[in-house]
Amino acid sequence: MAEYPFRSALVTGASSGIGEIMAGRLADAGVATTVVARRSERLDALADRHTGVEPLVADLATEAGQSVVAARIANGDVDLVVNNAGFGTNGDFHTLDPDRLADEIEVNVAALTRLSHAALAVMVPRGSGWLLNVSSVAGFQPAPQLAVYAATKAYVTSLTESLHEEAAPHGVHVTALCPGLTKTEFQRVSNADRYADQFPSFVWTSPDEVARCGLECVVANRTLAVPGTQYKLMVAATNITPRWLRRRASAIVQRG
Numbered sequence: 001m002a003e004y005p006f007r008s009a010l011v012t013g014a015s016s017g018i019g020e021i022m023a024g025r026l027a028d029a030g031v032a033t034t035v036v037a038r039r040s041e042r043l044d045a046l047a048d049r050h051t052g053v054e055p056l057v058a059d060l061a062t063e064a065g066q067s068v069v070a071a072r073i074a075n076g077d078v079d080l081v082v083n084n085a086g087f088g089t090n091g092d093f094h095t096l097d098p099d100r101l102a103d104e105i106e107v108n109v110a111a112l113t114r115l116s117h118a119a120l121a122v123m124v125p126r127g128s129g130w131l132l133n134v135s136s137v138a139g140f141q142p143a144p145q146l147a148v149y150a151a152t153k154a155y156v157t158s159l160t161e162s163l164h165e166e167a168a169p170h171g172v173h174v175t176a177l178c179p180g181l182t183k184t185e186f187q188r189v190s191n192a193d194r195y196a197d198q199f200p201s202f203v204w205t206s207p208d209e210v211a212r213c214g215l216e217c218v219v220a221n222r223t224l225a226v227p228g229t230q231y232k233l234m235v236a237a238t239n240i241t242p243r244w245l246r247r248r249a250s251a252i253v254q255r256g
């Protein structure tokens with residue numbers, strides 16, 4: 001069983017996928033964990049399976065939902081905050097529902113920013129704390145067909161890198177977790193089911209590997225956590241590839 005330096009944690013998007021596994025790992029390690037999502041029955045089932053799990057039902061696309069979770073963090077007894085809730089919308093930008101895109105920006109960007117602020121407002125004066133923001137390798141280049149999603153994740157990575165530098169002198173660890181393709185409900189929710197047939201098995205990482213990597217990297221105070229050798233190589237290649245070529249390659253991959 002893993003051992004962590006945190007006594008308490010709050011994980012958003014814990015009703016499925018990466019967040020659910022991360023919350024389970026934390027609870028099994030004896031970390032009291034508040035789990036946030038909209039589907040209360042999923043959160044209750046998680047609390048039944050693991051001791052020390054406390055459900056907090058909130059819709060992070062809403063002002064009210066963000067306020068409830070920010071207030072929970074402001075209580076001051078949360079050591080680790082994981083901003084994991086997020087989703088994408090696959091398709092040609094001009095054909096997509098603008099209200100859904102607005103919700104996507106609200107959850108991926110606005111809620112994450114507000115909860116990061118709530119976390120650091122407590123952690124920096126305290127001189128300790130851990131903040132893990134879940135981004136994506138999609139944030140390292142534009143992604144035609146997932147344009148808004150890639151833009152939100154570019155924001156998450158940039159924000160988190162800045163916060164890492166600001167918080168480090170205060171003893172607070174801030175890390176961006178940047179997974180590649182991971183089999184969760186994300187593909188169904190994001191209208192990207194075709195990815196399962198389109199991409200070979202070696203490109204897929206498991207949610208277990210992603211959750212473990214994220215927690216280990218925030219403990220180690222890494223700025224960026226990229227799970228999987230294939231994605232570490234991809235990110236290294238991206239860093240030395242001209243911008244136009246990254247964009248074209250991304251468009252070809254997305255078209256399938």
Ligand SMILES: NC(=O)c1ccc[n+]([C@@H]2O[C@H](COP(=O)([O-])OP(=O)(O)OC[C@H]3O[C@@H](n4cnc5c(N)ncnc54)[C@H](OP(=O)(O)O)[C@@H]3O)[C@@H](O)[C@H]2O)c1
Nearest residue numbers: 013015016017018037038039060085086136182184185186
């Ligand atoms: N899977 C991938 O290939 C992949 C790759 C890179 C990055 N990521 C990122 O990893 C994170 C976790 O995704 P996942 O793959 O685990 O997907 P997932 O299985 O679909 O889980 C997404 C979680 O976000 C929550 N969520 C979505 N909208 C919400 C809202 N309005 N309010 C509160 N919670 C909300 C969902 O809970 P409810 O529906 O119950 O509210 C769910 O618990 C996301 O930020 C995603 O962008 C995923």
